[in-house]
Amino acid sequence: MVDVLGWRKLLGVIAPSTNTVVQPDMERMRPEGVTNHFSRIFVEDPLALSNEDFIAGTTKIAESTLDAVASVMTCKPDYLVLGMSAVTFYGGVEGARAWKKQVEDFAGVGASTGAESVAAALKAYGNVKTVSFVSPYYPVANAEVRRFLEESGFEVKKDIPLQCKRWTDIAKVTPETLDGVIAELDGDDVDAIVQVGTNLSMVDIAAKYEAKLAKPVIAINAATYWHGLRACGIEDKIEGLGRLLAEF
Template structure:
């Protein structure tokens, strides 16, 4: 029987405060699908307009708007007394490489008094957990400038980006419309014998099931950012339940 950390009848093991943009419709259901019994997710929305990301500049401006509004969402979710925070937004956590990611996380931790899992650092931890990975390829709903930030972050951890694909979604909500057909087409472009691992970045893309299926037929790690982030939060809290159906990360590692 899992240890009862809380008297809460649903979140008796851990209550996660999840922080995500108000335009994001994917993180909440994805994280709920990944949660083991006794762990609950409590979503706090980072209020942001449904920006039309039609260029490098407007995408980056929109991403920084989300970043600046994060602290209000942190303060809101603290009222339910969570044990741990999980970022349901990943773009800005890649900005500035490993150092920028660390400073961004530490700022949230200082305000909240809680530990936090971010998409960027969770991805780095997932790559290390798989082991044997040197060269990667990834796609995102972002624009080229933001993809360059992801590649720079990965390089700080020693991973070479062989190929990447920015899908350039026309708005924040349109990111959630990227479907299996588009992911299949994109992974076909990205994959090759020169790639050890494929990655899907962007928390408003629901890749948790598609990436698990792709991992089986490609015979190499395929990581969805939402899977990596939630896995990291569970493991950081000492929860080692294996949840099948979402790839080796959740089922074995």
């Protein structure tokens, strides 16, 4: 017997309790027969005014992640999609692998992380050597993203940390702001543009600019859900949310 609605796969989706973007984003990407089961990492909405504040906030997310995993595992999902971003980049490629292994060992099922999903997405497009990226983070976390991308084989040309003061402020960054950011990140020497930070709403904007610029523009929520679907053997092509989900 199989789950009546999730007859193909049950996905446990994890995100910070302050996040208002991951859940609606990933519901839009969900194919028939796949169901998403959301679990929130309890975290306060702290005021970040420095690199140190930002690292402290993300550390609290990391420390509470396994509690959220334990909660969602009671519905017996087949796989986990981790809709939290910054900590998955920390420590470069080896740090990212260690973080994923910790979650998978605890859960007893596989998991897709933001960091590995972005790297896999860039490689799926092919011929991507140089990238630029935007985040809602502080510079200290952007340095970790840069390290991960460079260790994954990509040259980072530019990066912009938006330095959002609260986790909930990330979801308030406007499309108009991101228009200007993409213009600043783009260039003839940039093969692809990446957005990290799962509470930054950029799936639609990425799809729009991907068509306009004729180069990959990757939103982390699309990359992570795509990675999770493909890891589960779900090959459905989903239109309207960028080339990654529609073609690869």
